Amino acid sequence: MASQFCLPVSPRLSPLKPLKPHFGDIQVGIYVAIQRSDKRMHLAVVTEINRENSWVTVEWVEKAVKKGKKIDLETILLLNPSLDSAEDPMPLSPLAPAPSSAIGDQSTATKRVVMIPQKNKTASGDSLDVRVPSKPCLMKQKKSPCLQEIEKVQKQREKRRRLQQEIRARRALDVNTRNLNYEIMHMIEEYRRHLDSSKISVLEPRQEHRICVCVRKRPLNQRETTLKDLDIITVPSDNVVMVHESKQKVDLTRYLENQTFCFDHAFDDKASNELVYQFTAQPLVESIFRKGMATCFAYGQTGSGKTYTMGGDFAGRAQDHSKGIYALVAQDVFLLLRNSIYEKLDLKVYGTFFEIYGGKVYDLLNWKKKLQVLEDGNQQIQVVGLQEQEVCCVEEVLNLVEIGNSCRTSRQTSVNAHSSRSHAVFQIILKSGGKLHGKFSLVDLAGNERGADTTKASRKR
Known part of the structure; x- marks a missing residue:
């Protein structure tokens, strides 16, 4: 239910002074969405516009008490992006032509009808807050290049920290980080993970001999496990044994030297x-x-x-x-x-x-x-x-x-x-x-x- 009133406008009257462009469609008497200090949002009526200091005064009724506050123009436009449009100069809606009986000459005068929502009141006379979307559409402001670069550096830093945490977690599960041989063991494990036994070159073709030489790898015993000794033997195929030897370059960088030996048969530690x-x-x-x-x-x-x-x-x-x-x-x-x-x-x-x-x-x-x-x-x-x-x-x-x-x-x-x-x-x-x-x-x-x-x-x- 809405009440109507007629506002006659005559071409013979002096035109209204236009608002400044940066105020958009904000006028006294319209309803705008505002946000309270407790993050609650509702509608309020614009009662005053200060163009010099760029702020507006709004009022509303809460629990039979009339309240008001000053809000800067930027906040109003962020919460009400539709008011910043210059294409539609008519902030009041909806509009409908008045009946021809309301005025005498339609050729010399026009009429606008402004629909003012009727407030629902409680038994005590308090007005209920009008429902406003919890997430209003805010205007997207262009960030400065400096701010964009800072955000980029922060994202990269967070990504590196996540990777470092994952590496620490894997190290904690796989091996004690206090082990001095952890770096060498990690290199050996990486080598074994990417080892393709089909590409291992056999030193000589397998033949039948009167003497057959076989080699068997044994697992680390309890004493070696306690001392955290390294498993440097790999059996990639049924006749090849590889020995991983740790070397050090002039710049103190460690690397593996993998030596390959061929036998008639080779057995791993699970045989x-x-x-x-x-x-x-x-x-x-x-x-x-x-x-x-x-x-x-x-x-x-x-x-x-x-x-x-x-x-x-x-x-x-x-x-x-x-x-x-x-x-x-x-x-x-x-x-x-x-x-x-x-x-x-x-x-x-x-x-x-x-x-x-x-x-x-x-x-x-x-x-x-x-x-x-x-x-x-x-x-x-x-x-x-x-x-x-x-x-x-x-x-x-x-x-x-x-x-x-x-x-x-x-x-x-x-x-x-x-x-x-x-x-x-x-x-x-x-x-x-x-x-x-x-x-x-x-x-x-x-x-x-x-x-x-x-x-x-x-x-x-």
């Missing part, structure tokens, strides 16, 4: 004893049934896993011999004995176990009896007095291995608390009619440790 046996000793087992002499020996530094590979898993000082190469060879030997091809040979299996320590030979199955190594008439090396025990199953073979290892010489070193200090040779011998038919020698060599380790252990071999 099992069964997988190692499949490519090393297993192809030799059948050769002893064809009157061959086969040898498989483990060579490496102290603590590199030679006894673990040959004898089986460790649980403290106890060793599970059922998962070593000794047991796997014995299983295949007794399996081939039941083969129809070799069953008619009437072969019998014997086992011997001796060690070489300090240049002397001792029988581990005969209370470490000292033995002599001589050459026979056929220029073959023979261990004189070595006790041979016949075995009929895998369990008896493992029993001989356990007896021999219990007598084997071992010492504590800086690398291994129970390091084998002697060369141990376990032999599986096949005989037919009391004569030698084939022999498989499984050798667990003593540790070939560095000089720094030998100073902390016995030098005897």
